Amino acid sequence: xxxxxxxxxxxxxxxxxxxxxxxxxxxxxxxxxxxxxxxxxxxxxxxxxxxxxxxxxxxxxxxxxxxxxxxxxxxxxxxxxxxxxxxxxxxxxxxxxxxxxxxxxxxxxxxxxxxxxxxxxxxxxxxxxxxxxxxxxxxxxxxxxxxxxxxxxxxxxxxxxxxxxxxxxxxxxxxxxxxxxxxxxxxxxxxxxxxxxxxxxxxxxxxxxxxxxxxxxxxxxxxxxxxxxxxxxxxxxxxxxxxxxxxxxxxxxxx
Ligand code: ATP
Numbered sequence: 261x262x263x264x265x266x267x268x269x270x271x272x273x274x275x276x277x278x279x280x281x282x283x284x285x286x287x288x289x290x291x292x293x294x295x296x297x298x299x300x301x302x303x304x305x306x307x308x309x310x311x312x313x314x315x316x317x318x319x320x321x322x323x324x325x326x327x328x329x330x331x332x333x334x335x336x337x338x339x340x341x342x343x344x345x346x347x348x349x350x351x352x353x354x355x356x357x358x359x360x361x362x363x364x365x366x367x368x369x370x371x372x373x374x375x376x377x378x379x380x381x382x383x384x385x386x387x388x389x390x391x392x393x394x395x396x397x398x399x400x401x402x403x404x405x406x407x408x409x410x411x412x413x414x415x416x417x418x419x420x421x422x423x424x425x426x427x428x429x430x431x432x433x434x435x436x437x438x439x440x441x442x443x444x445x446x447x448x449x450x451x452x453x454x455x456x457x458x459x460x461x462x463x464x465x466x467x468x469x470x471x472x473x474x475x476x477x478x479x480x481x482x483x484x485x486x487x488x489x490x491x492x493x494x495x496x497x498x499x500x501x502x503x504x505x506x507x508x509x510x511x512x513x514x515x
Contacts, residue, residue, distance in 0.1 A: 264291035267414060267445050268313060273322035275308050275469075282308050284469035285322070290414075295436060295446040297460035299453070305469040306449035307418055313447065314344050314416050327413055343407030343415035343444075351391040357402060358387045361409070368410045381405045381435060397428025401435060408439070415439065417448040421455060426501045427508065433459045457481075 268290035275283040283305040290296040298306045311317035313324060315335040324331040326338045351360055361374040378384050381401040386394065394402060400420055407415040420436070421429040436459060440446050450456055456463045457477045465473040465480075473480055 264294070266290070267292040267327055268296075268447070269323070269325040270309070270313070271323040273309065273312065273324060274320045275305070275312065275317075276320045282469055283312075283319075286464075286466065286469070286471045288464045288471060288474055290445060290447055291462075292413075292445055293440065293443060294461040295440050295448065295459055297456045297463040298447070298449045298466050299451070299456040299460075299463045300449075300466035301451055304466045306451075306466060309466070310416055310418055310447065310449055314342060315339060316344070340410065341413045343410060343412035345403045345417060345420075346406055353390060353392055356388045356390060357383060357394075360391065360402075361405070364406055365409050370410055372409055377405050377408065380408070380438075382431070395428070397424050397431060400424065400428070400432055404432075404435060404439070408444075412444065414445040414447065417446065419449055419451070421450070421452065426505060429455070430505070 266289045270289070271287045272285045273283055273287070274281065274285050286305075286309065288296075298309060300306050308317060312319045312331065313326060315326075315331050315338050319331070327341055329338045329341075331338065346364070352363070355363065357378060358374050361372065361377055365372045365374070375384065375387060378387055381404055383398060383401055383405070386398065386402075391399065391402065404415075404417065404420065407417070417436070421432050424432065433455070436446055436448070440461075448460070450460075460477060462474065462476050463480070464471045475483070
């Protein structure tokens with residue numbers, strides 16, 4: 261990945277809330293076309309960092325460039341090339357998914373094929389359904405569709421699979437990979453180790469506002485093993501989640 265083009269550059273990013281330093285001088289690059297994950301426990305500073313990249317939150321100091329554009333004075337240009345998940349509160353209860361997409365594309369001043377867009381996230385059968393009638397996984401998939409309306413170069417997803425069941429999570433991972441494979445760079449936050457390992461091309465591990473490791477999941481694991489680490493207990497080749505998935509099937513079945 262060394263020849264990859266940097267699409268996001270974060271240098272010495274600091275965010276203070278009053279006296280409390282939530283982000284303590286973190287630096288990382290995101291490469292074009294990858295799924296980059298900020299992995300860390302609750303309160304580590306993931307959402308704060310993400311929202312600063314999205315131009316939704318002011319930083320205290322440091323430099324953040326999004327496709328070469330500076331978050332300090334090029335917010336409008338940045339907003340045109342990024343996709344951000346809208347809060348569920350924006351999903352007017354009386355409108356169908358189709359109508360919501362029409363509304364949002366109007367706000368972005370974009371012409372989109374709503375049906376194609378719903379199909380791309382596996383929701384073509386739900387075009388006439390209202391948002392509140394969707395399952396958790398379907399809501400997340402719809403929310404991801406809304407990030408794609410302006411045909412962005414980069415999308416930001418904040419803990420996209422929190423609260424979902426195993427099948428819905430795997431469906432969402434497939435969807436996120438498809439989006440990456442079509443050329444969109446994806447930045448996600450997660451506190452799930454398995455999500456980072458399965459989904460992310462590279463991860464930055466963040467803890468108490470600092471990045472404590474950054475690499476591909478494979479490299480992070482290999483480095484640990486090379487340091488002489490051994491698991492105490494032998495690990496089985498499958499776990500209960502695999503049993504459940506094998507019993508119930510792995511297709512788009514979180515209806
Ligand atoms: P979570 O997964 O729980 O959202 P996170 O890694 O995304 O965690 P942040 O939401 O970025 O973490 O919060 C980092 C720290 O900053 C936390 O200690 C949080 O309490 C604090 N914090 C976040 N937003 C504010 C705010 N608006 N005012 C004061 N403190 C805040």
